[in-house]
Structure formats: C-alpha cells, structure tokens
Amino acid sequence: MYEDSVREEFTHQSRSFGNSAAMISAQTLGALIELVPEDGEADWIDVACGPGVISRAMASRVGSVNGVDLTPAMVEEAERRAGEEGIGNVSFALGDATALDLADASFDGAITRLSLHHIPAPARVVAEMGRVVRPGGWIVVSDLAADGDGEAAAWREEIERLRDPSHWACRTPQRLRRMGAAAGLVVEHEELARVDIDFDEWLARGSGGQAVAGLVARLLDEQPASAESFRVLDGEDGRRLQQDYWLCRWRRPG
Ligand SMILES: C[S@@+](CC[C@H](N)C(=O)[O-])C[C@H]1O[C@@H](n2cnc3c(N)ncnc32)[C@H](O)[C@@H]1O
Known part of the structure; x- marks a missing residue:
C-alpha cells in the first residue's frame, strides 16, 4: 500500500x-507562514506535519498547533525538536x-505543506481539512505544482519517483x-512561487540515494524544453533545482 x-x-x-x-528557507517556509493570520487564541492543525517544521514556525502566531502524521518516526522527531526548542503550545500525534x-x-x-503529492486522490485531504475547520476558518495548502504539458510532467515524475519512491503525483x-x-x-x-534549491542536497535526501544517481543523470540529459515547474540548472555553486510551489489560503464560508 502507498502508506507503507x-x-x-x-x-x-x-x-x-x-x-x-x-525546507526552512524563506521561500518555502516563510511565504507559507505569512498566510497564517496572527491570532493568539486560534487553534490550528498541521496535517502531515513531518518533523513539525510548520507547527514550530507558526507557533508564535497562534494559540496552539496540533500536528498529525502517518509516520511514527516523524511524530517522535517533531516532539523531540519542539521540546528542545522549548515550544509549549504544539503537540503531535499519529x-x-x-x-x-x-x-x-x-x-x-x-x-x-508538501503532503498532497504523496497521496492518491488528494481531494480527500482538502475535504478533511475543510471539515475539521469551523465556518469562517482557514485552510492553507502548499504543494509542488505540475506542468500542464504532458511530456514535461511525465519526465519530472520519473525523476521524483527515482529519488523518493513514495512520491505519488504532482498536480x-x-x-x-x-x-x-x-x-x-x-x-x-493564491500564488505560484518559483523556489530555487540545491539539487544535490535534494537528491541525496531521498531514499533513492546514490543507487539512482546514474538513472537521474540520464534523465537530466533529456530535460524537455517545455519543462517549467521543475528545472535543473547549472549554478556557480553546483546544480540548482527550480520548483514551482503552489500556495493557497481558502476560507470556509461561515
Ligand atoms: C515531505 S514531508 C512534509 C512534512 C511537513 N508537512 C513539512 O512540509 O515540513 C511529507 C509528510 O507527509 C506525511 N504523510 C504522507 N501521507 C500522509 C497521510 N495520508 N496522512 C498523514 N501524513 C502523511 C509523511 O509521513 C511525511 O512526514
């Protein structure tokens, strides 16, 4: 199953x-946190919270944050980091x-953030977020944006899945x-933000690791001219990955 x-x-x-x-840069994290209205009384849920990067970054803007994640090691890591940082208004659970x-x-x-592309039928997640939020409340989502061009989208997915087999699909x-x-x-x-990160750090972080480096190198030689939302470029300090992030704040009518 995809959950495993x-x-x-x-x-x-x-x-x-x-x-x-x-993952903690102003481009990927700061821009998202700015979409959270400041309200020291507000209770938020961080869905697919991972190691609590978002929960901890937004803790000072809101009353409380409850993070939930499918992966026990991530929940433990989120608790450990929040404890080390002395952040008292966040909690984490499976x-x-x-x-x-x-x-x-x-x-x-x-x-x-960065959860929907791991999940089949991600509209279920957006609907669940809308359900647990009160009328008048906010639903904030950031995820990797896919190219509309089929060739560019398929080429990108091949690289993403080699690097991280739990990658399901960008939309x-x-x-x-x-x-x-x-x-x-x-x-x-709503906005589309072009994020620029270190390609080799990104590749090494995935569990594909060195075993897929050769296949990824072959694919990079085939980068379609139509690729927009995922592009690998040579930079002064090594290869750069440019990815488009889609950010949105919805409101539940109330
Ligand atoms: C790329 S990480 C993002 C972590 C965090 N949202 C952030 O941006 O800092 C994706 C996280 O989604 C979690 N995840 C994937 N599918 C999930 C699901 N169906 N329910 C809860 N968590 C899920 C994974 O365990 C992982 O921690």
Whole structure:
C-alpha cells in the first residue's frame, strides 16, 4: 500500500528533512507562514506535519498547533525538536490526513505543506481539512505544482519517483484549485512561487540515494524544453533545482 511506502521514506528522512536548508528557507517556509493570520487564541492543525517544521514556525502566531502524521518516526522527531526548542503550545500525534480522527469544526485553521503529492486522490485531504475547520476558518495548502504539458510532467515524475519512491503525483494549479471548490471552500489568496534549491542536497535526501544517481543523470540529459515547474540548472555553486510551489489560503464560508 502507498502508506507503507510513505512510512518507509519518511522514517529514512525523519532527521534530514528538518535539517534541510531548503525546507526552512524563506521561500518555502516563510511565504507559507505569512498566510497564517496572527491570532493568539486560534487553534490550528498541521496535517502531515513531518518533523513539525510548520507547527514550530507558526507557533508564535497562534494559540496552539496540533500536528498529525502517518509516520511514527516523524511524530517522535517533531516532539523531540519542539521540546528542545522549548515550544509549549504544539503537540503531535499519529493520524491519517485522508481520514482525520477529529470532530467537525474543531479548529480555527488547518495547514499542510508538501503532503498532497504523496497521496492518491488528494481531494480527500482538502475535504478533511475543510471539515475539521469551523465556518469562517482557514485552510492553507502548499504543494509542488505540475506542468500542464504532458511530456514535461511525465519526465519530472520519473525523476521524483527515482529519488523518493513514495512520491505519488504532482498536480496542476488548476486541479489543486478545484479540490477546494469541490470542498465548498473560497479562495482568499493564491500564488505560484518559483523556489530555487540545491539539487544535490535534494537528491541525496531521498531514499533513492546514490543507487539512482546514474538513472537521474540520464534523465537530466533529456530535460524537455517545455519543462517549467521543475528545472535543473547549472549554478556557480553546483546544480540548482527550480520548483514551482503552489500556495493557497481558502476560507470556509461561515
Ligand atoms: C515531505 S514531508 C512534509 C512534512 C511537513 N508537512 C513539512 O512540509 O515540513 C511529507 C509528510 O507527509 C506525511 N504523510 C504522507 N501521507 C500522509 C497521510 N495520508 N496522512 C498523514 N501524513 C502523511 C509523511 O509521513 C511525511 O512526514
């Protein structure tokens, strides 16, 4: 099942993910946290929280954050890091983003980053986030955006899956937007951000590791001219990966 693949991959990445400069940069983290309204009374859920990067980064803006994740090693890591940093208003538990074991309308906001591309039928996650948020509350999502061009999208998925076998599929902004509409949510803010990160750090973090380096190198030689949302470029300090992140804040009508 895909869940086993997710647990295997993110047990492997449980330490490296939270240490990655790319995952805590202003481009990938800061821009998302700015979408969380500041309210010291608000209770938020961080869905597929991983090592709690988002939960910890937003803790000072809100009243509380409850993180849930499928991978036990990630929940342990999130608890460890929050304890080390002395952050008292965050807590973490095991949970499945596609079927949250939480009451309707029990949070003021729900947030998730980089989870939907690991999940089949991700509209289930957006619908669940909408369900557990109160009317008038916020649903904030950031995920990798796919190219609309079929050749570029398929080429990118081959590299992504070699690097991380739990990668399921990136979706286009149009499809991601429709997931919110289907859940009855209203777009309040939407943007597409081009993020620039160290390609070799990104490749090494996945469990594919050195075993797939040769295959990935072959694929890089075939980079389609139509590739937009995932491109590998030579930079002064080594290879750079440019990825488009789709960010959205929806509101549940209330
Ligand atoms: C790339 S990490 C992102 C972690 C975190 N959201 C962040 O951006 O810092 C993806 C996380 O999604 C979790 N995940 C994948 N599928 C899930 C599901 N169905 N329910 C809960 N967590 C899931 C994985 O265990 C992993 O920790």
